Amino acid sequence: MKRQTAWRVFAGEFNDSNVEVKGEGEMTPSFVVTPLGAKVNRLFIIGVLTDVENISQEGELLRAHISDPTGVFTLYSGQYQKEVTEALSNIDVPTFVAVTGKARTYNPEEGLMYVSIRPERILEVSADIRDKWIFETCKNTKDRIEAVMEAMKMDESNVNELKKLGYSRELSEGIVEALKSYENIDLKKYVTLIKESLQYLRPSKETLPDIKIDKDEKEIEEEIIDDKKKEKVTIKKKRN
Amino acid sequence: MVKDNLDSYIDDILNALGDDFKTEVSRENIEKELSKFMEYGVPIDQAKQTLIKKYGGQAVLTSSEQSSERKLISDLQPNERSVNLLCRVIAINPKEITVKGDIRKIFYGILGDESGTISFTAWNSELDLERGDVVEISNAYTREWQGSVQLNLGDRISIKKTDKEKLPESAFEPKTMKIVDLRSGVGAVDVTARILEINERETEIDGETKKIFSGILADETGKAQFTSWHDFKFKEEDVLQITGGYVKSWKGIPQLTFDQKATVKKLDKSKIPKKDLQINKMPLFMIVEKRGALDVEVEGTIIDIRPGSGVILRCPECNRAMTNNECSIHGAVEGKQDLRVKLVVDDGTGSVNSALNKELSEDLLGKTLEEYKKMDEVTMLEDINKKLFAHRINLQGNALGDEFGTSLIARKAKLIDFDIQDEADKLSQELEELL
DSSP: OOOOEEEEEHHHHHHTOOOOOOOSSSSSSOOEEOOOOOSEEEEEEEEEEEEEEEOOOSEEEEEEEEEETTTEEEEEEEEEHHHHHHHHSOSSSSEEEEEEEEEEOOOOSTTTEEEEEEEEEEOOOOOOHHHHHHHHHHHHHHHHHHHHHHHSSSOOOOOHHHTTTOOOHHHHHHHHHHHOOSSSSOOOHHHHHHHHHHHHHHHGGOOOOOOOOTHHHHHHHHHHHSSSHHHHHHHHHOOO | HHHHHHHHHHHHHHHHHHHHHHSSSSSHHHHHHHHHHHTTOOOOHHHHHHHHHHOOOOOOHHHHHTTTOOOOOOOOTTTTTTTTEEEEEEEEEEEEETTEEEEEEEEEEEEETTTTEEEEEEETTOOOOOOOOOOEEEEEEEETTEEEEEEEEOTEEEEEOOGGGGSOOOGGOOOOGGGGGOOOOSSSSEEEEEEEEEEEEEEEEEEEEEEEEEEEEEEEEEEEEEEEOOOOOTTTTTTEEEEEEEEEETTTEEEEEEOTTTTEEOGGGSOOOOOOOOOOOOHHHHHHHHOOOOOOOEEEEEEEEEOOEEEEEETTTTTBOOOEEEEEEEEEEEEEEEEEEEEEEESSSSSEOOOOOOOHHHHHHHHHHHHTTTOOOHHHHHHHHHHHHTTTEEEEEEEETTTTTEEEEEEEEEEEHHHHHHHHHHHHHHHHHHH
16 A cells, blocks of 8 residues: 655644545545645644643543644544654653644534544654745645646636646645535635745744743743744744 | 536437427536536446436436447546447456465456557456457456556456457557656557667567567656567667557556567657756656656655664575564574665655665765664664654655555665755745735
8 A cells, every 4th residue: 555645734724624535445544635635644744842731531642732833733642652652751842843643533513623633753853854844834835725726727626637737646636625625715814824934934034023022931941041943933832 | 527528428318318308408407417427426327317317318228328339448437337349459468366375367458449548457367369459348347546547357248359450550540658658558659769778688489589679768758668579770879769669567667668560760869869868856746656767856855764774684695684683584694784774755745665775874874884883773763863854855766666655766865955044035936926
């Protein structure tokens, strides 16, 4: 069986998803389809691990949050992911982490769907690596916006026509599904999302917000120790 | 589905409804409803029946309607039942497979008609067909296999050899193709390419010794292997127009195959200058969808460093990597140490595996096997992760596909760094132009 692609998707796009394509039969994978047509079975995310909490009375089920410039990913890791669960409980927060994991869904009631991630692997990374992920994810998100715009131009969006334009089969299928299932896709929102994320990477181009206002002691402490980049993350985190 | 195709089905529906209804039901309505069905993947025959019934017509039984209707290969969709074809056998090969412990003979190959070609598998061990036969096939079925439609000849088919003139060779207009577009199962192609490598070997067919020429050819879009069953007297660096070959593939690498029936024309070498034959860089999904490719360049992020990376032991007899100090073939042997890293490289559109040998690994990691030997395993893996994990890497080599996905057999590997502020500025610019 072929390995599933690890999609680069911001939390802001992933968490907006409420469409799932369920695999029929035993070995067929399920996918979460995002509003921009990412057909996600596996993701690769990098962000700030902000908290880890054991939410199970008996046994171990960890809930963790990872923040990126656009929102927060929720992770659940339990006894069946022993290695990751152990790694998660040993990492001091906050820190930059990279996670590969599977998209999971939860439907508390008809028409309502929450997405989360079941991690397969987690590793601490540097601020520089995190920045590169933001850039890559901006680029991939922009590619998806363009693909959705192409599909919207068609009388009827069609996998083969999209593939002819040079998009992958997975993305083409995801976009056709997204256009069918989401009532209106707010492309502007996602363009703004990319723009804001890019600001992270171009600090000289924008004036940073005044950071002195809502700082608590812990943050001041961190700031003294940490370099400039980390400082920005702390502020953004606070604002989310 | 293409609109032209729908038109003929709409005609069928209107005809089935007869004159009484034609006035009441608009063509547009039927088209709209039929396309809706198509969108949901309802098989065309079911959709037709449903609409005919809906508008008061007499539904036709699928079998009686279908048994006479000949289909063109280019119209075939995945998951069609009862397919009837008139086609020519372009290639046929026997293959032995194991089914529940029994060895069974099956056949695979390529069938063609005037509209195109399709690869097929025949599950009948006594298929008496050879290349060039023209046959009428009924009750075949189709499946999707690795992104293209495949024809299956199961137990229920009937095959009848028929007059070769029903489908003369002239019906096969060769199709001009670029090398990047060559896929297994495509027949009668017209390719213009430069020969990069040629090897000669001999093989015995029906007691006769025959010379085979094989090697690598390329155009500006990519490289492929070729096999010629005839001596066309061409040499390395010749630029040729090869008309009438067909395409097989090995692990996703396309192989252009041709014989004395093909025409090979020598062209001026300036037609494909050597400098145009640069290595082709492609997004990972393209390689995964094609399954494999010859000599390509890819770039992606290292999203996993897999178990079995670092200092390993290899069997002195067969060079296999050993586990728990044992070789899976030669048992407990004194292994020799080697260094390798097994990577998963993913660019967000597709994922490939790549195992890097000692030279490439030492180069990327900036440490030698000797230095890693001195470390304990935890320190070594930490070091490798730190240097490689989540970094961007550029790889060159052959991509091979198998049931576990696609692997890149790297010939070159380098880590890629980029000026993130620069790139971010560029992307912001592009974004301004987007909406």
